[in-house]
Amino acid sequence: MAAAIVRGLTAEGYVVDHVGDGQAGLDAARFGAYDVVVLDIMLPRLSGYTVVKTLRTEQNWVPVLLLTAKDGEYDEADGLDYGADDYLTKPFSFVVLLARLRALLRRDPAPRPTILRAAGVTLDPAGHAVEVDGVDVALAPREYLLLEHLIRAHPAVVRKEELLDAVWGGLDDANVVEVYVGYLRRKLGRARIETVRGVGYRMAP
Numbered sequence: 001m002a003a004a005i006v007r008g009l010t011a012e013g014y015v016v017d018h019v020g021d022g023q024a025g026l027d028a029a030r031f032g033a034y035d036v037v038v039l040d041i042m043l044p045r046l047s048g049y050t051v052v053k054t055l056r057t058e059q060n061w062v063p064v065l066l067l068t069a070k071d072g073e074y075d076e077a078d079g080l081d082y083g084a085d086d087y088l089t090k091p092f093s094f095v096v097l098l099a100r101l102r103a104l105l106r107r108d109p110a111p112r113p114t115i116l117r118a119a120g121v122t123l124d125p126a127g128h129a130v131e132v133d134g135v136d137v138a139l140a141p142r143e144y145l146l147l148e149h150l151i152r153a154h155p156a157v158v159r160k161e162e163l164l165d166a167v168w169g170g171l172d173d174a175n176v177v178e179v180y181v182g183y184l185r186r187k188l189g190r191a192r193i194e195t196v197r198g199v200g201y202r203m204a205p
Helices: 002-011 022-031 048-057 073-082 094-106 141-153 160-168 174-188
Strands: 037-039 064-068 086-089 116-118 121-124 129-132 135-137 193-196 200-203
Touching: 002 094, 022 037, 022 048, 037 048, 048 064, 048 073, 064 073, 064 094, 073 086, 073 141, 086 094, 116 141, 121 141, 141 160, 141 174, 141 200, 160 174, 160 200, 174 193
Parallel strands: 037 064, 064 086
Antiparallel strands: 116 121, 121 129, 129 135, 193 200
């Protein structure tokens, strides 16, 4: 399939480089002056998720289109949360792929999002990175989304229903919010996220 895509893009006038694994793709994107990257997720050595997340952490803003057989809604959400600009699932139309690439190439370079801070926690939306009192903290994708929503709302209280809608797409299970708040508290420090009984949660002042 990669060879077919290379032939098709070349026929359309694009100059195309192809590499066969995630590490080689990461190295190429780091050091090559590319206008756009087409990236699979399920790759040898490094996954596409790791590649795009690493690029964003390194402040490399080359547009990335994930082209993958992983067609679940959570797969797509994770890809976009890690920093991809677009997501296309296999099987796909080559005409649509071309249109998506043209759309990415028309975009102006994305400005770096504002660094978010609350309760001693720093969240970098562009680099998908979190620090607590200057120390890096690794979060799972849903933990990251939950924290980002709480920090963006700070100092307001966020209702559980709003968190379910924003992080889990409206899942009707308030317990999952409590579970993930517990995960965050263990990683960030319990006092950094306050419970407002009967309402929801907020970052501490």
